[in-house]
Amino acid sequence: YNARRRQLAEVVPNPAHRALADLAARWQGRLTLVTQNVDDLHDRAHADVPTGPGFSLIHMHGELLKARCTASGTVCGWPGDLTPAEPSPFHPAGVLRPHIVWFGEIPLEMPRIEAALAQADLFLSIGTSGAVYPAAGFVRAARAAGARTVEINLEPTKGRGVFDDGVYGPAGETLPAFLADL
Template identity: 30%
Template sequence: MAPSSDHKAFRDILASARRVVILAGAGLSVASGIPTYRGQNGLWKTRNSTSFATPEQFREDPSGIWQFYHCVRERCLKAQPNAAHLAIASLVLPSVRSRLMPSLAENRPPLFITQNFDELSLRALDSLSDRMTSAEQKLARERLIETHGSINRTVCLQCKHINHIIDTPLCPALGGITEAIAGEQVIPVDQLPRCGGAKWNGANRYGRCGGLLRPAIVWFGEVPEGMGEIAKELNWTDLLIVVGTSSLVHPAAGFARTVKSRGGKIAVFNLERSEGDENADFLFLGPCEDTVPSILEATY
C-alpha cells in the first residue's frame, strides 16, 4: 500500500502516540546552507568519503582532514537554524506537546536523534530557553542525541579529553584556509589543533597535554553515539518521524524497520522519494523547512 499524505490522519496518529522518536538527516539543514552528502552537489559527490571520514585517513593525512573540516566548521558556525529545526525544537515545550502529543508517556519530549554534526538543532533548542524552566531545558538537551558527534567538539588523541569550542580558527595555521585552497598545502602536525590550544606551554595535564586533536565526529567504522539509549527507546516507539534522510547508512537505516516490526508507524518528510520510503505509513514530499512546520502545526 502506498504511504498516505493525509495531514489530519498523521496528526491523529501523533496525538495518540505514547512514545515518539524523531530521526533527522542532512536534508534538515539544507535550507541553512549546509550541503547534504549524497544529494545534488553533496559532499560525497565531489569527494571520496573514505578520504575525509575515516580514522585511518586522519592518521595518514591529518593536515588535509583538518583543512577540510575547518571549512565545514566555518560554514556550520555561520549557518542559522531554519524553520524545520525550530518546529522540531518547539516539541520540547510543554504547551506544544500538550496540544500536539497529549498522550506521550511520562510527559517527556520525543527522543530526537540527529545525524547532523552542525549543532543547528542544539542551537534551535537554545533559542527557546527563555520559554522553559531550567529543569525543562536540561530534559530537552538530554532528549537530543547528536549521534554523529559535533563539529564544535574535539577529542585529544593522547589524553582523550573532549572539549567544546566555538572559537575559530582552532589554530593559527588554519586561519587562511578556504574551501578553494583546502588541502593544497601541508600543515605540520605540531601546527595543527592541539590539546591545550596554540599557547600550549609543554604541560602534560589532562585537557592540556599538547596532543593532536581530531574532530569529535563519528566517522565510518566508528560506533555512533547514544546507541544504547536509542535501542531501548525504539523498543517502545509508536511513531518514528524521519526528516531529511534517505536512510541508507546503518545503523540509522534500520530504525524504521525496528519500529515497524513492533507495530509502530513511520512518517517520512523528505525532498523526494528514496529507498528509505519502503516502510513509510506517511510520506510528505517537499523542502522540510516548509513541510515540517506546516504539517506539525508547530508554533515557536
C-alpha cells in the same frame, strides 16, 4: 573541518529546525531527536525554546564545535581551528581531533538511540536518504516496537515501503505543517 566550523557563523536554523524546537516545548512525553548532522543548528533552534524534561538531543555523528582527546576520550568545546597535532590538555600522550564520527567508526550514543527506538510511539525520518546504516535501520526498529513511522523528505526514498506514511516536499514547509497537526 575548520572551514565547516567557520561556516556555521553564516547559517541559521531553518523553519524545520524551529518547528522541532516548538514541538519539544509543547510535547508532554519523551521526545528524542537524533541528528546525523554535525552542525549546531538544532542546538541553536532549541536554545530559545524551553524544553520539557523528556527532551533529549543526540548528535550521533558528533559535533563540529567540539574536539576529542585521542588518549582519554574527553570531549570539550572547540569553536576555533584545530591542527592535526593539537596537543590535548587532558592527557600528555593525546592530541585533539574533531569530535566527528568518521567512516568505519561506530556512531555515538547507540545504546541511548536503540532504547529510544524500542519505546517509540512515533518515528519520523526527516530529510535523509535512509540508505546509510545504522541510521537506515532505525525505522525497522521503531516499527518492531509498534511505532507509527513517517518519512518526511523531498521525495520518496528507496525505503519508502517500510514507512506507514510519507510527507514530501521541502522540510522547511512540510515539517512545520505536519508537526502543527500532531
